Amino acid sequence: xxxxxxxxxxxxxxxxxxxxxxxxxxxxxxxxxxxxxxxxxxxxxxxxxxxxxxxxxxxxxxxxxxxxxxxxxxxxxxxxxxxxxxxxxxxxxxxxxxxxxxxxxxxxxxxxxxx
Amino acid sequence: xxxxxxxxxxxxxxxxxxxxxxxxxxxxxxxxxxxxxxxxxxxxxxxxxxxxxxxxxxxxxxxxxxxxxxxxxxxxxxxxxxxxxxxxxxxxxxxxxxxxxxxxxxxxxxxxxxxxxxxxxxxxxxxxxxxxxxxxxxxxxxxxxxxxxxxxxxxxxxxxxxxxxxxxxxxxxxxxxxxxxxxxxxxxxxxxxxxxxxxxxxxxxxxxxxxxxxxxxxxxxxxxxxxxxxxxxxxxxxxxxxxxxxxxxxxxxxxx
Numbered sequence: 453x454x455x456x457x458x459x460x461x462x463x464x465x466x467x468x469x470x471x472x473x474x475x476x477x478x479x480x481x482x483x484x485x486x487x488x489x490x491x492x493x494x495x496x497x498x499x500x501x502x503x504x505x506x507x508x509x510x511x512x513x514x515x516x517x518x519x520x521x522x523x524x525x526x527x528x529x530x531x532x533x534x535x536x537x538x539x540x541x542x543x544x545x546x547x548x549x550x551x552x553x554x555x556x557x558x559x560x561x562x563x564x565x566x567x
Numbered sequence: 568x569x570x571x572x573x574x575x576x577x578x579x580x581x582x583x584x585x586x587x588x589x590x591x592x593x594x595x596x597x598x599x600x601x602x603x604x605x606x607x608x609x610x611x612x613x614x615x616x617x618x619x620x621x622x623x624x625x626x627x628x629x630x631x632x633x634x635x636x637x638x639x640x641x642x643x644x645x646x647x648x649x650x651x652x653x654x655x656x657x658x659x660x661x662x663x664x665x666x667x668x669x670x671x672x673x674x675x676x677x678x679x680x681x682x683x684x685x686x687x688x689x690x691x692x693x694x695x696x697x698x699x700x701x702x703x704x705x706x707x708x709x710x711x712x713x714x715x716x717x718x719x720x721x722x723x724x725x726x727x728x729x730x731x732x733x734x735x736x737x738x739x740x741x742x743x744x745x746x747x748x749x750x751x752x753x754x755x756x757x758x759x760x761x762x763x764x765x766x767x768x769x770x771x772x773x774x775x776x777x778x779x780x781x782x783x784x785x786x787x788x789x790x791x792x793x794x795x796x797x798x799x800x801x802x803x804x805x806x807x808x809x810x811x812x813x814x815x816x817x818x819x820x821x822x823x
Contacts, residue, residue, distance in 0.1 A: 455621030456695030457612045458760065462767045464608060471592060472760045473753065475605055476693050478593025481719060483689035488681035495677055524634045528627055533619055560595075561578045 486555035493553040494546060504545055511541045578602075585725050588735075589718055589749060612692070625691040632701050633684045637677075686712055694759055707755060714751035721745035 458476055466472060498505040512518075515538045516530035583596045590596050594605040611617065683700040690698045690708075698708030721741040725731040734742040 455617060456691070457609065457693045458763055459695055459767070460608055460612060462763055467764055469757055469760050469764075473756045474591030474593040476756060476760075477752065478590045478595050479609070479693045480686070480689050480715070481590065482595065483693070484682070484685045484715075485719065487685040487689075488678065491681045491685075492678040524631055524638065528631045528634075531627065533623065560582050564577045 490546075490550060490553070490555045494549045497545075497549050497552065508542050508545060511539055515539055585731075586722060588745070589722050589752075622692050626688050629684050629688045629691070629701070632687075632699075633680060636680065636701060682716070683712060686715070694756070695763070696759060710751055711755045714748040714755075717744055718748040718752060721748070 457479060458472065461472060461475060498508065515535050516527060518527055518530055577598050578596060579598075586596050592601060594602060594609065597605075613622075680701065687698050687700055690696055697705070698711065699705045700708050700712045703709050721744050724741050728734070728741070731742060734740050735746075738746060
């Protein structure tokens with residue numbers, strides 16, 4: 453199925469390879485390291501606070517309604533958009549990780565004029 | 568104080584100078600019209616509909632791969648690296664006495680895995696290609712991963728190294744590494760783009776536009792146009808007195 457950003461830009465009649473390269477590399481850089489680092493920090497915080505770890509695991513178990521000893525694929529099938537929206541504690545703990553360890557701590561743009 | 572109606576933000580020439588070797592005119596370095604163009608297309612890409620239909624499955628399949636690797640490594644213990652870590656895990660386990668498996672000693676290993684996994688997910692969403700760097704089955708994908716990592720590290724180093732322009736000129740140190748990695752990433756991405764454009768053109772050529780659909784489109788347009796015209800022109804408020812009375816009469820007759 454075609455649903456990637458590059459196809460989208462080509463659909464919009466953008467055919468300059470240099471420009472397409474710039475766009476895709478920018479998005480890859482923006483998406484890759486930030487997500488990986490935040491996830492690592494998330495695990496670090498879970499290890500430090502084992503009661504949070506327990507609560508997150510408990511919430512996932514409850515929302516997906518999964519039995520003990522199930523396989524990864526079974527769990528993945530239960531993780532749907534609706535179930536993800538129900539995992540509020542997980543969402544909150546991810547947000548807290550971002551607050552404690554922001555992946556992008558500075559904004560590089562600056563104000564040039566006010567009207 | 569009067570709050571300004573519009574605030575003009577710029578990313579500026581400084582960052583463009585530092586980052587443009589790698590990112591060119593990407594969304595992180597440009598301003599104005601180009602930024603708006605990219606932002607608009609990207610916001611469609613990250614809309615709820617696209618996330619549900621396309622991106623979610625990409626993220627999920629990569630997460631499953633990651634989970635399989637970790638659980639497989641945890642069960643088999645055959646890698647020396649994992650054995651050392653499992654020993655540390657046991658130490659931690661006796662110390663902490665928590666119910667779930669403590670993950671702390673695995674973190675360094677995890678960060679590397681996360682880096683690979685997120686690159687896979689992002690490449691699937693942005694480029695539409697499955698790199699599979701987590702498992703390392705696709706050689707070019709693994710090369711791209713290494714080159715990309717080296718390039719972004721060298722790029723960040725530029726912010727702390729004021730002499731980078733001179734180093735670039737002489738092609739030494741981190742700048743030499745950067746140039747080499749850029750060649751790899753560029754080659755990989757350009758090849759993908761060329762394939763995509765060719766595919767899109769072939770698809771366009773093969774798409775038959777029959778006269779039948781043309782006529783249908785024309786008819787559809789006419790119908791919609793007429794309905795629109797009626798809707799716009801038919802405004803009972805602007806009828807003259809007699810006409811309005813007539814309309815009311817007809818309406819009453821129909822109701823009775």
